[in-house]
Amino acid sequence: MTIKKTLFEKVWESHVVLQEQGAPAILNIDLHLVHEVTSPQAFDGLRARGLKVRRPDRTVATMDHSTPTTKTPLPMLEPMARTQLETLARNCEQFGIRLHAYGSETTGIVHVIGPERGLTRPGMTIVCGDSHTSTHGAFGALAFGIGTSEVEHVLASQCLLATRPKTFAINVEGKLRPGVTAKDIILAICGEIGVGGATGYVLEYRGSAIRSLDMAGRMTVCNMSIEAGARAGMIAPDEVTFEYLANTPEAPKGAAWDEAVARWKKLPTDEGASFDREITIDGSALAPMITFGTNPGMAIPIDAPVPGGAAYDKALAYMDVQAGKPLLGKKVDVVFVGSCTNSRMEDLRAAASVLQGRKVDSSVRMLVVPGSKKIQRDAEAEGLDRIFREAGAEWREPGCSMCIAMNGDEVPAGKVAVSTSNRNFEGRQGKGSRTFLASPLTAAASAVRGVVTDPRALLGDR
């Protein structure tokens, strides 16, 4: 009898170079994505040791975190951001690494452009000095965030030392109700298992509700695996995956494509393979979700009362939220649609579907930040930018923007944002900022009403 294996086990085992007694596994890396914030010290480390980048052909760099979302020329940036971008450009030139530079036609958020270009493929190992690298798991890749020391290790050796994680299946079954999206699925999962609930595990998202998602939705789900403590989350590749990749510029072509698809079809978890842990969520019972506190595990259905108790006192005080009442009707100052979680065409279309023919409330500042230059162009070709602008939202240049608030796009202290990003930590969107995480539909509906709004209230109007 052959051994039944999970998707994770297949990818892991095919990438272990060596596993010595008393040492972690040496794991070979297929794709190393690099950005300006977590790489400069790693390149310095290489220089200090006189090392080269071993596989520049497997290394791709982009600028996304410190980049403004205005059309500001690089020399005009504030000095620290400018230095960081120039340092990455210099490092890429010195070490022969391809760079999707600030302002170029192929730039964008690292976790958006990898898939968009077809660099992200099933069965790969992918790392980046960024915890949302888990996004790429949507293609059946084993993808996870690493620290800067590990960035240096991968640059130097194209390998990492890694301890094998445990496996955790999350089955989401049933048909999602109108107004319920991939973002609501993952917020519900974070709420269910908690911000540290999957520490030490790699997640595999399974079930009919997951299978029914398009690639953008699958990326949204995998993106936030880290918010439940899992370094990686994976979804088995299928026809949806192959169709997406067939339309990307850098996926294999011709005979190489056929061969790749044949290989990828062997990746899904074998029938009867077992996981270390497994839970099932009824997708058909989900409502639009929103966070109320200061980590992504503090998530509730949008019409449910905010929970109370000592464990939440600090978070509720910071958020200025009362236990026992729903968030519906709470005043909103800023709405952000963007980030590696929700900045793809499908996300922008969802937000635009709510905003079309409506206005952003005059008390709200709304930013829409596409995930990449390509998405920006495609959205403009489709007229989405006009819908946003006519509604009174700001249509901006691509980047991480207000998700990490390093580039000047910030929520002012004490102000409240409904954000499609991934983290509601204290001060995440600017010192003193308060963040409610939600889907693009909920964000857009809240922008229109100026208060936290159940998107189903506006979808019903149409």
Place this chain on the structure above:
Amino acid sequence: MAHFDKLTSRVVPLLVDDIDTDQIIPARYLKVTSKDGLGPALFADWRAPGKPGAILDTDDAKGCAILLAGHNFGCGSSREHAPWALFGYGFRAVVASSFADIFKGNALKNSVLPVQVDAATLAKLHAVRAADPSLSITIDLASQKLVAPGVEASFPVDAFAKTCLLQGVDELGYLLSHLKEIEAHEQRP
């Protein structure tokens, strides 16, 4: 990498669960290109009066090399700036009842030892510290033991990381010593 074997120090208590790396070092301090000088950015937004990190600027905290935290320390972003900031402030160990994966790996690579003890031991350490601000804790990596008045606990450490810390060497040397195997692996069809 700085070598680590045994540490005896007074402690800074910060009893908050799920401390994320955005609190350990807010994103606005990440626009640097060096690892050094990040101590002042440590818990930058929690160091105001009335906030949980205000203690970091008191005389009680001066010279302390051990941070006594809560559950799930270091969740969120992969920024290695978090252990760099802890190290920059002077911390060489964090005691908690659990750690987020990426933080734990990053800390071990920067000679900031993540010391995981059970919740009851952690609660006792916090209680002893609350009663006696001069409390001193000893952490011995070789024997994987934490000792304080009335408390003795062992803690887990990955064997390979332990060797690296005791010898003050990083992991890259090990990886580079296996380049032949790595090349052979990459040649496979």
